Amino acid sequence: MSLLFNFKTFVFGLFVYYTTYLHYYKCPSLTPIVELENKILHPLSNQHSILCELVNGGIEKAEPYVKQAHTFLDNNVHSHPLFIEYKIEEYIQCAHNRFSTYIYPLVHQLYEFTDVAETRVYDEVTAYYKQAEEFVHGKLKQD
Structure with missing residues (x-):
């Protein structure tokens, strides 16, 4: 499960x-x-x-x-008064700035890698599909 x-x-x-x-x-x-x-x-x-x-x-x-x-x-x-008193908005902005500075460049590199990997997988699967199609049609023509 x-x-x-x-x-x-x-x-x-x-x-x-x-x-x-x-x-x-x-x-x-x-x-x-x-x-x-x-x-x-x-x-x-x-x-x-x-x-x-x-x-x-x-x-x-x-x-x-x-x-x-x-x-x-x-x-x-x-x-809410506690939200204003403890300046939560500043913490949110600080977290957003740190994400933009440190994390987003890594995520962008991951997206670039995904783009390359997606293209590579598509090309490989297409090549295997063409080989399988030629094999099947070759067998059917022989029979």
Whole structure:
């Protein structure tokens, strides 16, 4: 049972990572000119365009709920005297600045590695598929 839970957790984590990879790294780089250039150079850009549309559609659907959450936080948490007294907003900004300084460059390198690995895996799988297709069609022609 725990193995199944670990597998589900792994798949969910992979899904979340790939979604963030698309949203923060791949989708902003897909302008129409870049899309045209990538379609000529590599066929994966078509799949990226479709996935970026899905991710952006999901973000648009979640936007009203995010606004409600921000309104709730502004009304009930950020205006609370303890939040103001202990200067929590400054801690949040400090954490954000440290993330931008130390963590984000590593995440960006991971996204670059994912981009290269994704292209490499696609090329390898396509080559194996072509070999299998030629093998099957060769066997059928001989029979």
